[in-house]
Amino acid sequence: MRDKIRAQLLQLAEPDYKAFQEKLLPGVTDLLGVRVPKLREIAKKTAKSGAFEYLSQMQDVDWQDDGCYEEKLLYGMVIGYAKMNDSERRQYLEAFVPVIDSWGVCDSCCVTYKWMKKQPAYWWDYLNRWILTDTEYGIRFGIVSMLDHFVDQTYIEEIFHVCSQIRNEGYYARMAVAWLISVCFVRFPEKTCAFLEKGTLDGFTHNKSIQKTCESDRVSKEWKASARKLRREEQK
Secondary structure (H helix, E strand, C coil): CHHHHHHHHHHHCCHHHHHHHHHHCCCCCCCCCCCHHHHHHHHHHHHHHCHHHHHHHHHCCCCCCCCCHHHHHHHHHHHHHCCCCHHHHHHHHHHHHHHCCCHHHHHHHHCCCHHHHCCHHHHHHHHHHHHHCCCHHHHHHHHHHHHHHCCCCCCHHHHHHHHHHCCCCCHHHHHHHHHHHHHHHHHCHHHHHHHHHHCCCCHHHHHHHHHHHHHCCCCCHHHHHHHHCCCCCCCC
16 A cells, blocks of 8 residues: 555655755655645545555654655554544554654644544643653644644643743754744733743743744734733843
8 A cells, every 4th residue: 555655646746846845844855745735635545445554554664764754744644534543543643753753744744633622631641741752853743732732721721831841952842832832822812921921931932932922913913012021032
């Protein structure tokens, strides 16, 4: 099955789109140049017709010497679209998350995991396990999943607590936290502003959270003005 899908990917590859993606994904060298909507189509078909066969084959890939960016995306997306129970999803995620090596793979797959909302307590605990691994993309996976599926009245305070504990120096981990805080600001501006006033984030993440909040067109001018007042001086 993998060989057949790989052949599809090669047919769908666009050199111009590959060049465009390379600018957005610094350090990613295994791109083919297949657009995400096309990948989602393939992932949905695979999830219906042969999810477990495909996922089993993906678990055997030596990603250091084989595989490509698009296959990593399909791997994560099929986990999202396939019908399986929570225990099975967890098993496949255990193998998939360590494969994540770019924000593109992480973010495009996390948004697919809408089933997390059906068993929020179970998946909240699972996401926290990845955050506690203190690896850049393990943290990003946990944080972006929270951003997509947990920014609500039930989890808002717990999100603040999780974010205040993260001290990983990885750029993509810290930017994920900043993005999450900006989304919290959209939905819970008063609570998020109060959280930022406490100053529990590291300086870089704190200021990036404010920057992304102020860039949002879903935050009022008044709240943006309040956020700007909380900026810290850059540390040298």
